[in-house]
Amino acid sequence: MRRILASLLVLGLLAPAPAVAHDSENIAVARRIVFPKLQDGRSVLAVDLHTHSVFSDGSVWPDVRVEEAKRDGLFALAVSEHLEYQPKAADIPHPDRNRSFAIASQAAIVKPDATGANKAPLLVVNGSEITKLAIQPGHMNAVFISDANAMLPKAGLNPVDAAREQLKTANAQGGFTFWNHPYWTSQTPNGIATLDPVHADFIKKGLLHGIEVVNGADMSDEAFRIALDNNLTILGTSDIHGLIDWDYDLANGGHRTATLVLTASETEAGVKSALRAGDTVAIYNDNLIGKKANVEAVVRATLKMEIGEAVPRSTVQGVSIINESPVDYLIENLGPNDAYDEGHVFTVKSGSTFTLLMKNVPDPAKLALNFKVLNAYVAPREYLTLQLRDVTP
Ligand SMILES: [Zn+2]
Ligand SMILES: [Zn+2]
Structure with a gap:
């Protein structure tokens, strides 16, 4: 997770493209x-x-x-x-x-x-x-x-x-x-x-x-x-x-x-x-x-979770939720763990990583979060639910 954040930071510092060109380029990719x-x-x-x-x-x-x-x-x-x-x-x-x-x-x-x-x-x-x-x-x-x-x-x-x-x-x-x-x-x-x-x-x-x-x-x-x-x-x-x-x-x-x-x-x-x-x-x-x-x-092919680092001297665990799809995912966290620094509903933007802290995670290897994806429909008014675990080997 830290590696991802570091590389994003470097990109941000090294690539101050002109605003207009940058925007049209981004639209061309995002569409x-x-x-x-x-x-x-x-x-x-x-x-x-x-x-x-x-x-x-x-x-x-x-x-x-x-x-x-x-x-x-x-x-x-x-x-x-x-x-x-x-x-x-x-x-x-x-x-x-x-x-x-x-x-x-x-x-x-x-x-x-x-x-x-x-x-x-x-x-x-x-x-x-x-x-x-x-x-x-x-x-x-x-x-x-x-x-x-x-x-x-x-x-x-x-x-x-x-x-x-x-x-x-x-x-x-x-x-x-x-x-x-x-x-x-x-x-x-x-x-x-x-x-x-x-x-x-x-x-x-x-x-x-x-x-x-x-x-x-x-x-x-x-x-x-x-x-x-x-x-x-x-x-x-x-x-x-x-x-x-x-x-x-x-x-x-x-x-x-x-x-x-x-x-x-x-x-x-x-x-x-x-x-x-x-x-x-x-x-x-x-x-x-x-x-x-x-x-x-x-959704399984494009929404992933990675374990990050815990807050020192605590069982509050950092996790990254990664969205590799062209659409934003609107997620409701069904638990069992609640987030320390977020509400139950959050957006993971297209092509980005969303980091949050989960409470009461004594063993990060066992962390499994149940998500409802509020913009993924499997029947009328019925959303996809799925369980995410760390994907890194
Ligand atoms: Zn027609
Ligand atoms: Zn027609």
Whole structure:
């Protein structure tokens, strides 16, 4: 612990960078959603599977989506234009519905002279948003599809039958599908997501694999409950139409809404199979939301405790809590030991070490603290709890 503090002190003294450059550099680093590997060796990859461009109702050319995704440290980005909603078609006619994907894919190619975020590779995924106005069946995304044109609705079918056919097409293309913003007030005036017979049937038939528990700035406990009860993959997406920089407070450590994919393979196939297996955590406003095993794996890989030194002639023991994740952790100490110099609730900032003194620790090797992580949800209104011990060998 002392070594960490000493090196921080040295860095602080030796690197008085100009304030402006230093800040923008810090923002560029802080906005990246990059997690270390899990203890079992799997990677944690950030993906955003719901975005728009001018090829439906978004405000930007698809290459802007790519640039943002690279700046945010994403592994994969899906372009998912509305199939049935084309408000810009008069200005931007595009009979080929794969154009957005083609342009984004081209923009994602790493050029030999690339600098900064553009040096990083980005997997661009083809997708489409099935867009029915009624609650049944509302909006659903199909990603990892091979041909968006084949996803266009068949004429003469009612919205439910048309959507079923579109989901079948997506599945036949090997796609991954999910229910978008199931609580959206345009379709659900009370804001409460409810599993209706149409979606229940899609799920039962294996046509619908996931659900947005978070869409942009909105989170739904009811969607979270539907996900857990029906074993649907939990997703967070930006559904960005304007600019990520407009919608998120990146300058103050914010991150875009996204999905963390826990995968053994940093490949398209690896991401797809983890999505199919439900190995995801939604990241939203510095909250982690998911099935317990997934949230716990991510937090365990990034939140650690080290024993420091005791206050002389006392059993008051210094400990360091280390946060190696890009999000701040809000922690409630459940004991059994209380802190001497802190309350029960404290924040361990992203990428930092928080030191505190614990009372009545006669044998530091046996110290085990039970923490509730107040921004890690394993069920609606239910937080992750975990026990931390010293990690140093
Ligand atoms: Zn939508
Ligand atoms: Zn959308």
